Amino acid sequence: MTLSTTSPKQRLRVLYLSWRDRENPEAGGAETFTERTSEVLTQQGHEVTIFTASFPGASPRTRHGDVRVLRRGSKFSVYLHGMLHVLRHRDDYDVVLDVQNGVPFWAPLVAGDLPVINIVHHVHREQWSAVFGPKVARLGWLLESRLAPFVYRRSRYVTVSKSTRSELEELGVDPGRVDLVYSGNDRPEDLDAYARLERTEAPTMLFLGRLVPHKHVEQAVDILASRAMSHPDLELHVVGGGYWEDAIAEHARARGVADRVHLHGFVEESRKHELLARAWVVVMPSHKEGWGLTIVEAGLHGTPAVAYEFAGGPSESIVHGRTGLLADSVSEFEDHVIRLVDDHAMRRDLGRTARLYASSFDWVRAGRRLESVIGSVLGLTDRYRDDVIDLDALIATRPEPRRTELEVVAS
Incomplete structure (x- = not known):
């Protein structure tokens, strides 16, 4: 693996547009990525705001550690609220991370000169019909497959797997604009x-x-x-x-x-x-x-x-x-x-x-790689090449497991 040798030196103001936050009852893996990379970005000295949907019993604003969380609208109307927030406050941020969960927040339409990075975990082709009726499913797929690639045609993309990058290429997104940031893993202290x-x-x-x-x-x-x-x-x-x-x-x-x-x-x-x-x-x-x-x-x-x-x-x-x-x-x-x-x-x-x-995946590395993507979009750093997780190399360099591990793990 090859990392950029430089990192952003200035304190950046990052806006994360996410359908849900970690407290939302419907939160999943995409929200884990948002929250954990946000934590790392704040640890790196940056200011991060997550703009997300509200839900019953949720506070309109809160903090997850050093990360500010703003909640507006429902799981559908949050997209309009997100666009309005970008329109009104685009001078308060240096970059927008627009999480596309099926449909994005359409931030480039209102961001002006503010750089927007589209984060896609996977393409929802099959899921539209699994969740919605035929008409809504067709509309959702049209927005995802045709309109979104056009609106984000000048934006950098981030995804968490090579397979998703290939799927985006099928939708007309140049793979040269798609950076790979593998998800991390939370290792319990015990x-x-x-x-x-x-x-x-x-x-x-x-x-x-x-x-x-x-x-x-x-x-x-x-x-x-x-x-x-x-x-x-x-x-x-x-x-x-x-x-x-x-x-x-x-x-x-x-x-x-x-x-x-x-x-x-x-x-x-x-x-x-x-x-x-x-x-x-x-x-x-x-x-x-x-x-x-x-x-x-x-x-x-x-x-x-x-x-x-x-x-x-x-x-x-x-x-x-x-x-x-x-x-x-x-x-x-x-x-x-x-x-x-x-x-x-x-x-x-x-x-x-x-x-x-x-054990080779961790959130600190994921967060720093996302920071490098942001820095390269802003012209502050070079881009890095894709990760290569070499399992054979990991096996060759691993220490001999302790007796308890040999006896217990996967037994």
């Missing part, structure tokens, strides 16, 4: 303590994320039903919240496996890491992910993951056959899960390598 936890007695799959239709959690439920004869003790733990939770519960009842599906809802960080550390395998049946933050979170605990290769980001957050398994179809996804459940040695070996790979 990570070794979690490594001493035993795996659950019964084999367990774990899903961690927002409960919305396009995450396809029902596919994990279906594995319990289809393998009921051969694996009657296999269980599924679902961690996270969302409006689709009742639908998942109903699907489990309809398939006759409700007693083996455990819906935890939102949990504390310590409980989340405990569940990740004790699970046998993490499943990500989503058909579209920008990166797959859950995959590398699980990797820290030596827990391998199964995801779809065509989902995009997981094809990079998983190194197939080394840190987890990638599937091309629903049936292959199921086969991969059962293979890991049945093969202790494979789980152990993939888990060990997954932990090493996951």
